[in-house]
Each structure stands twice: as structure tokens, then as C-alpha cells.
Amino acid sequence: MFGGHPRLGKRSPLAFALVIGLAWGAAASAQEDGELESVDVAPGVAMWTGRGGNIGVSFGPDGVLLIDDKYPEHVPAVRAAVERLGVGPVRIVLNTHWHGDHTGGNAALAGAGAVIVAHHNVYARLSTDQVMPALGRTVKASPRAALPLVTFADGLSVRFNGNEIRVIHLPAAHTDGDAIVHLVEADVLHLGDIYFNGSYPFVDTGSGGGLEGMVAAVDRGLELAGPATRILPGHGPLSNRSELAVYRRMLATVRDRLVAARAAGKTADEVVASRPTADFDAKWAKGFLTPEQFVRLAYGSLR
Numbered sequence: 001m002f003g004g005h006p007r008l009g010k011r012s013p014l015a016f017a018l019v020i021g022l023a024w025g026a027a028a029s030a031q032e033d034g035e036l037e038s039v040d041v042a043p044g045v046a047m048w049t050g051r052g053g054n055i056g057v058s059f060g061p062d063g064v065l066l067i068d069d070k071y072p073e074h075v076p077a078v079r080a081a082v083e084r085l086g087v088g089p090v091r092i093v094l095n096t097h098w099h100g101d102h103t104g105g106n107a108a109l110a111g112a113g114a115v116i117v118a119h120h121n122v123y124a125r126l127s128t129d130q131v132m133p134a135l136g137r138t139v140k141a142s143p144r145a146a147l148p149l150v151t152f153a154d155g156l157s158v159r160f161n162g163n164e165i166r167v168i169h170l171p172a173a174h175t176d177g178d179a180i181v182h183l184v185e186a187d188v189l190h191l192g193d194i195y196f197n198g199s200y201p202f203v204d205t206g207s208g209g210g211l212e213g214m215v216a217a218v219d220r221g222l223e224l225a226g227p228a229t230r231i232l233p234g235h236g237p238l239s240n241r242s243e244l245a246v247y248r249r250m251l252a253t254v255r256d257r258l259v260a261a262r263a264a265g266k267t268a269d270e271v272v273a274s275r276p277t278a279d280f281d282a283k284w285a286k287g288f289l290t291p292e293q294f295v296r297l298a299y300g301s302l303r
Helices: 013-028 072-085 106-111 120-126 211-224 241-263 268-273 291-301
Strands: 037-042 045-049 055-060 063-067 090-094 115-119 130-132 137-139 150-152 155-160 163-170 178-183 188-190 230-232
Touching: 037 230, 055 072, 063 072, 072 106, 090 106, 090 155, 106 115, 115 120, 115 178, 120 150, 150 155, 163 211, 178 211, 211 241, 211 291, 230 241, 241 268, 241 291, 268 291
Parallel strands: 063 090, 090 115, 115 150, 188 230
Antiparallel strands: 037 045, 045 055, 055 063, 130 137, 155 163, 163 178, 178 188
């Protein structure tokens, strides 16, 4: 979801509110810093949770493949968890997008021999300084060791631990470099930050993201998922197709309301005042974004 640490400087009211929300979330989860909890997903597949993005894990005779790798401070915990699996080293890391809570372990894991794989745009954003206007942040370029060794345009497949693992690019969603990871035989999907299970998602407009693309990306996930598919969100608990469909209805309904407001020439302040998410707030206003923050980001992303 997020890149590096913010620089001090002048911020918009929205950026200030977002940073305050992030600081509150970090304090509330301080006990989780560097800690991981393992959730069984399917035979040979797990989800490691804790502060930052959820890690997907494939383990077996071919070794370990990770989908994302959290913050740098999680590296010791990741290494310990891999050692407990007892099947060998991390051979491949698939990044679902460029944000630092999903790529922070890249350099250390690559230094130990893992191959980092991601979309072309993930390489482009990690290799250069990035500005995140919504958060009032400038994120410095990552070291060379953290950059993907293998990049792709539309997608690729990896054969690993008895699964065909399909990596599929979704344009202009959470960012411009998002990927869905489908473990076909295991019937498991990792959606990265396309899916925030239980909260309003962060739409990173500064990285090419947009609400329309988020809805389209979720639709692709629903196409791939069956009734028994286990779905790993970028943030939140392990999920399934029916819960993802509820999330999609929320996103699409808010999108339709915001599109109508834009067609009517309403300003962002007028849209916020109309409370277009009011009927969803009880269920979805549980993350670091307030309804107003989500609406402002989503409305600003409409093209």
C-alpha cells in the first residue's frame, strides 16, 4: 500500500489527514511490528499477516515462492518462517505492486538468492524517486538489489510446487503496476491491494491508479474465482468469492454515484458533503481512510 517514509513539508488538508490516519494505524499495530502470523490457505499454500501487506506463500519440493514481502523490518521474521517450513530457500518473490509494505524485503531476499518478478511499471517506480501527492510523500528510489530481475507486460506463468502460477497485469487499478496472482491447481488468488477486505481501499492516483480500474480489476478476479476459491487480499483477512462480490458492489455503486456527480459538474467539496458512501460506512469505514478521504481520492481519479 505505501512507499517509504514521508518527508516533512507542506501538505494539503487531505494529505495531512491521511498521514495522521496512517500514524494512528501504525501506533495501534505497534505490537505487530516485525511479527508474522501464518494462516493456512490450501495444501502447500499459506498467508502471512501482520503490519503491512499480506504475504502469499507457496511451499513444497521446489522450495518457497513468496507473493510480496512486507517491510524491511519483517525480513528476520520472514526468514524464520521460511526456515520453519523446512523445504528450502525463497527462490522467487512476486511483487503485486511497488509500495514499500509489499516490496520492502526485496533487497534482502534477492541478496540471499531469490529472483524478484514484477510488472514493468513496478521496476520503473522502484528505480526512481516517486511522489505520492495524497500522502504528502516523496519516496526515494530503491537500491538496485531491490529491483525486479524479471519483468513482464501483460503477464507470465511460473511452474512451481505442482501449480501453474499465473501472474496477470491489471492496468490503472490500485496503481499502474498491479498484478493478480492465480495458483491454478491450488484454487487460490492473491489480489494485492486491488482488494482491501473490510475497509475502503487506497486508490493511488499518483501512481496511475483509478477507481474505474479498481472495479475492472475486481471483475477480473471474480472471473477467475470459483465458489471454493480462497482469496488473499492485500490487506484484511482471508476471503472468498462471495465476499469479493460484496466489495465489488460497494466499489461499483460508489463509482456510479461519483460519475453522476461529475457529470452534474459538482466540486469535490460538494460531493463529500453529499456523503455518497453513507450507506456503506458502517461496514467499510474501518481502515486508515475515512469516508471523506476515500471519496476525495476516488472522485479525483475519475477521468
